Amino acid sequence: MKYLLPELKYNYRDLEPYIDEKTMMIHHQKHHQAYINNLNKALENYPELQEKDLENLLKNANDLPAEIRTAVINNGGGHFNHTLFWELLSPKKEYQENEVLREIKNQFGSFENFKNEFSKAAATRFGSGWAWLVVTDDKKLKVLSTANQDTPLNEGKPILALDVWEHAYYLNYQNRRPDYIEAFWNVINWDKVNEYFLN
Ligand code: MN
Numbered sequence: 001m002k003y004l005l006p007e008l009k010y011n012y013r014d015l016e017p018y019i020d021e022k023t024m025m026i027h028h029q030k031h032h033q034a035y036i037n038n039l040n041k042a043l044e045n046y047p048e049l050q051e052k053d054l055e056n057l058l059k060n061a062n063d064l065p066a067e068i069r070t071a072v073i074n075n076g077g078g079h080f081n082h083t084l085f086w087e088l089l090s091p092k093k094e095y096q097e098n099e100v101l102r103e104i105k106n107q108f109g110s111f112e113n114f115k116n117e118f119s120k121a122a123a124t125r126f127g128s129g130w131a132w133l134v135v136t137d138d139k140k141l142k143v144l145s146t147a148n149q150d151t152p153l154n155e156g157k158p159i160l161a162l163d164v165w166e167h168a169y170y171l172n173y174q175n176r177r178p179d180y181i182e183a184f185w186n187v188i189n190w191d192k193v194n195e196y197f198l199n
Contacts, residue, residue: 003079004036010090012024012025022171032079035078039079054080058151059154073149087189088193095191101190128147129150131144135157
């Protein structure tokens with residue numbers, strides 16, 4: 001099975017002014033597509049791996065054939081991370097308090113505490129990578145960051161993601177990663193975060 005670029009549930013311009021149309025278009029059509037193309041190419045000669053769930057391949061990357069391991073980690077991770085990221089964004093502004101927001105308050109003391117911790121993880125990730133909120137096996141919410149296209153799958157189930165590669169913000173924010181991180185809080189799809197949290 002070939003991996004395909006998922007369609008977005010909103011238009012590229014819908015996240016403006018927080019994330020601009022051109023960045024969204026290039027990010028989705030060029031960057032994400034490139035990860036998919038390279039993932040498909042890496043798996044080209046491994047039909048048995050094409051049938052496996054991507055999450056499973058990434059969680060057990062050590063079992064992958066050595067010659068494609070790095071390519072699958074980088075490009076499979078890139079596909080997995082971006083697919084999740086797009087789903088967790090939305091132009092919708094108002095959300096009712098839901099289970100995940102209540103649990104965030106419980107575990108971090110306040111939403112502000114959580115926001116600060118997540119923003120710090122995103123701001124201090126050196127070079128390219130991602131900030132995450134994951135649910136661990138013992139139901140703890142945990143903020144972390146990963147390098148490059150590494151996933152947090154071995155730490156827990158990711159329910160919130162922020163891409164802090166320069167390609168995610170440089171056109172609009174140049175070197176101002178903190179401004180991009182602050183803008184992100186306006187475009188989070190809390191219904192979707194809750195859906196991942198509950199399932
Ligand atoms: Mn990206």
